[in-house]
Amino acid sequence: MTDSFTRVARLAIVVVLAVVAAAVGWVLFYSVPDTLADLAGLLLVIGTVVAALRVGGRLAASAFPDYDVAQVAVEGPISRDGGGGPVPGRGGGTPADDIVEQVDAAADDENVDALLVKLNTPGGEVLPSDDIRRAVADFDGPTVAYATDTCASGGYWIASGCDELWSHDVSVVGSIGVIGSSVNASELADKLGLSYERFAAGKYKDAGMALKEPTDDEREYLQGLIDDYYDDFVERVAEGRDMDPEVVRDTEARVYLGEEARELGLVDSLGTRDDVEDRLAELLGRDEVSVREFTPEVGLTDRLRGGVEGAAYAFGAGLASSVEADDGFSLRF
Numbered sequence: 435m436t437d438s439f440t441r442v443a444r445l446a447i448v449v450v451l452a453v454v455a456a457a458v459g460w461v462l463f464y465s466v467p468d469t470l471a472d473l474a475g476l477l478l479v480i481g482t483v484v485a486a487l488r489v490g491g492r493l494a495a496s497a498f499p500d501y502d503v504a505q506v507a508v509e510g511p512i513s514r515d516g517g518g519g520p521v522p523g524r525g526g527g528t529p530a531d532d533i534v535e536q537v538d539a540a541a542d543d544e545n546v547d548a549l550l551v552k553l554n555t556p557g558g559e560v561l562p563s564d565d566i567r568r569a570v571a572d573f574d575g576p577t578v579a580y581a582t583d584t585c586a587s588g589g590y591w592i593a594s595g596c597d598e599l600w601s602h603d604v605s606v607v608g609s610i611g612v613i614g615s616s617v618n619a620s621e622l623a624d625k626l627g628l629s630y631e632r633f634a635a636g637k638y639k640d641a642g643m644a645l646k647e648p649t650d651d652e653r654e655y656l657q658g659l660i661d662d663y664y665d666d667f668v669e670r671v672a673e674g675r676d677m678d679p680e681v682v683r684d685t686e687a688r689v690y691l692g693e694e695a696r697e698l699g700l701v702d703s704l705g706t707r708d709d710v711e712d713r714l715a716e717l718l719g720r721d722e723v724s725v726r727e728f729t730p731e732v733g734l735t736d737r738l739r740g741g742v743e744g745a746a747y748a749f750g751a752g753l754a755s756s757v758e759a760d761d762g763f764s765l766r767f
Contacts, residue, residue, distance in 0.1 A: 501726035503714055504540030505550040508533055508566060512558025512588045527555065530562030532730035537569040540728050548576040548714050550725060551596055557587025557609065560663075564591070571595035571674070576717040580710050581605045581701070586689055590700075591667070594674030597717075598702045600710050607695040610671055611664065611687020616656075617644045675699070 510516075510527025540546045551570055557563070570577055570592060579585075579593040581601035586609035593599045601607055641652040648656070672679040677699055685698065695701040703713070715723045 501724045502545060502718070502720075503548045503550055503711075503723045503725045504536075504543065504546040505552055505725050505727045506533060506536045506540065507552040507554070507727070507729070508589065508592060509552075509554045512555055512563050512566070512592075514559060514562045527558065528730065530558075530565055533566050534569045536728040536730060537566070537573065541573050546575070546726075547718055548578070548723070549573045549596075550710065550714065551577065551579040551592065552582065553579055553585045553589045553593060554582040555586070555589035556584050557589055557591075559588070563588035567592045567595040567670075567674075576714065578710060578714055578717075580707065581607055581692070587611075591670065594671045596674075598713070599675075599700075600703050600705055600713070601692040601695065601701045602706075603692040603704050605692040605695075605701075606689050607692060607700055608685055608689040609687055610667060610682055610685055616648075618647065619644045 508528065512527055512530055514530055516527050516529035516532070537549070540549055549570065570579075577596040577598075579596040579599045581589070581593070581599065582605060584606045585593055585599075585601060586606060590608060590610060637651075641648065641655055668679050668682045671677070672682050675682075681699065685700070690698065690700065692701060692704050696704055703709075705713075711723055711725065715721060
């Protein structure tokens with residue numbers, strides 16, 4: 435079905451419904467006018483036509499859709515519920531489950547032949563990031579990720595599940611690393627006369643607790659967790675991006691501007707949004723594509739909250755994900 439035929443068919447549906455609605459409205463409300471009823475009838479006719487145009491537009495769009503590529507956006511910190519989390523300056527993002535739902539909806543839409551993943555995120559939590567990556571990787575068709583301002587950590591994790599990654603020449607890309615942290619307030623507690631009483635089952639249950647000094651064994655245990663997460667991160671990126679794992683390790687969790695990221699193989703190509711759409715058309719063997727954005731329902735509060743994001747965090751300051759353990763140790767990669 436050609437684009438010109440689709441446009442003509444959609445227009446025909448709208449026009450026919452508008453004409454029918456106008457005729458019906460004229461007969462019902464205006465064919466037998468009388469004084470003030472003339473004005474009221476005319477207004478009712480106009481209202482009927484407007485309503486018909488809206489319904490006709492929806493029916494035409496449903497019968498003859500004008501899109502063949504779905505866009506799903508991952509913006510802001512990645513978390514299960516879209517909240518900013520405990521880190522000051524971390525803005526709100528889109529709930530990961532909503533993003534996965536939109537990817538699945540695109541996959542189920544028979545009109546969608548390719549997926550465009552727009553990325554502007556400094557990273558986020560482990561499992562939500564991986565859920566999005568898996569959904570994208572399972573999409574049956576070409577998948578292209580496009581980094582705008584920032585594609586770091588968890589964002590890059592998601593991009594590694596796509597066929598290609600594009601970015602601007604000044605996009606911030608990378609931050610493939612892991613960090614573990616815990617506030618050590620044991621000396622402050624001593625000065626304040628506070629003491630830590632341990633009631634736990636298991637040697638390492640309270641490893642990283644803020645009110646006590648960690649032992650060498652606990653430090654080794656926590657570092658082992660970080661190393662395991664890092665190895666997994668490197669392996670998945672290397673596999674998804676078809677890169678040598680040692681090349682990924684050599685980035686040492688740094689972030690790069692688009693041009694340098696491309697030279698290192700972290701990005702496939704540089705370009706604008708138009709360039710990305712041209713590439714999608716090439717992958718689909720068409721002259722052009724039409725993109726429809728698949729978006730979840732987002733309340734006004736969430737929209738306002740998502741407009742604020744800390745500059746340091748947005749610069750990809752090493753967060754791909756965070757796991758808040760109940761013993762006070764925070765693990766991120």
